[in-house]
């Protein structure tokens with residue numbers, strides 16, 4: 631836990647969120663500024679700042695997030711697919727330094743991933 635981390639505060643219930651899913655390892659909640667009809671974030675409860683700091687000890691929780699993402703996305707209405715995004719560090723334009731997976735469903739179809 632990081633006292634100054636906004637997502638740790640959400641996990642501790644100190645800042646409200648619209649919860650999608652919670653268990654002992656993971657919290658999922660709607661993005662406050664959605665870019666799509668379905669846009670929620672999945673975070674490990676453990677404070678891992680970014681994928682740059684992720685290591686072997688985090689394999690289980692990171693795998694758990696991905697393994698659950700499809701079920702939650704479909705429950706939230708992304709019936710025909712969605713995009714997962716993990717922004718990492720300055721180059722990845724990460725804004726919140728608590729590792730999170732964006733689950734983005736729509737618009738249908740999403741634009742190409744990156745311009746070639």
Ligand code: AMP
Pocket residue numbers: 636645647659660661662663664716717723724725726727
């Ligand atoms: P990024 O770090 O660039 O991957 O994006 C951080 C995401 O967190 C943005 O999409 C924000 O809209 C979202 N966000 C920031 N604060 C909150 C909050 N209090 N509740 C929900 N989502 C948030």
Ligand code: ZN
Pocket residue numbers: 631632635636637638639676677678727728
């Ligand atoms: Zn945190």
